[in-house]
Amino acid sequence: MSNFKDAQNKAHPNKSNTLMSALIVILILNVGIQIWLLYTGLNNALEDNKDIALPAFIASAVLFLISFCWLYFLPMGYKKTGKK
Amino acid sequence: MSDQSNQDPHWKEDFPVERTEATKVSRRDFARFLCLVSGGLAVGSGYVAVKANFFPPEKVQGEHFICKADSVPTGGTRSFVLAGSDIPYILVKLETGHWRAYEQKCTHLSCAVYYKPGSSQIVCPCHEGFFDAMTGEVIAGPPPRPLPALEVVVKGEDIYVRAGGTELAKK
Numbered sequence A: 001m002s003n004f005k006d007a008q009n010k011a012h013p014n015k016s017n018t019l020m021s022a023l024i025v026i027l028i029l030n031v032g033i034q035i036w037l038l039y040t041g042l043n044n045a046l047e048d049n050k051d052i053a054l055p056a057f058i059a060s061a062v063l064f065l066i067s068f069c070w071l072y073f074l075p076m077g078y079k080k081t082g083k084k
Numbered sequence B: 001m002s003d004q005s006n007q008d009p010h011w012k013e014d015f016p017v018e019r020t021e022a023t024k025v026s027r028r029d030f031a032r033f034l035c036l037v038s039g040g041l042a043v044g045s046g047y048v049a050v051k052a053n054f055f056p057p058e059k060v061q062g063e064h065f066i067c068k069a070d071s072v073p074t075g076g077t078r079s080f081v082l083a084g085s086d087i088p089y090i091l092v093k094l095e096t097g098h099w100r101a102y103e104q105k106c107t108h109l110s111c112a113v114y115y116k117p118g119s120s121q122i123v124c125p126c127h128e129g130f131f132d133a134m135t136g137e138v139i140a141g142p143p144p145r146p147l148p149a150l151e152v153v154v155k156g157e158d159i160y161v162r163a164g165g166t167e168l169a170k171k
Ligand code: FES
Pocket: B106, B107, B108, B109, B110, B111, B124, B125, B126, B127, B128, B129, B141, B142, B143
């Protein structure tokens, strides 16, 4: 069975390097947003505005899911051998 | 399933023999680490949400006697703790004659704050945080929130505190 992973693994390193950088930039972006969400949720909860905490958690969880699925697209590096 | 056995075990991907196959190992690890951090932050937010919604901090119950009114000079302070809790509070008699009671923990990083006589400001020495002694609001510095307050009740010569000072101070 051949899927996009095989093609990706055989792609030129220049290509997968770019892809790798893009993936990492998005992950860092996600983590940045999550830090902000946690900070805001916590500060508002301590100030007795607990309405913020739940949406912040949901958003954070969604971002985590995105980050997690994102890992599927990680290039596995150049494979010389034909087999997976 | 049968061709699984002649494949390399999964971990060998991270320890390849060929150098060209190793070019992405550390970045792959980094990306995975970022994902782990992301999960940690999501769990943290969840903890905050659960704590805020289901385990709110306990309110001070009832009224508590602190001291006699004449034992605190004008512009003076007195620190106290309420029975059954270990949060330090500070009772302030302002130059204007108002009584105020605040938590003595700075809302930035919990340093002990003190009243600066004559300035009607409560000062946090750690990172130069300043609070308005009348309302508890932040005037300057890093603290993100006003000081939590208690309501002070003067009954003749006796000083009592009870919950609800925050709303009062905001008025
Ligand atoms: S702990 Fe009070 S200003 Fe930082």
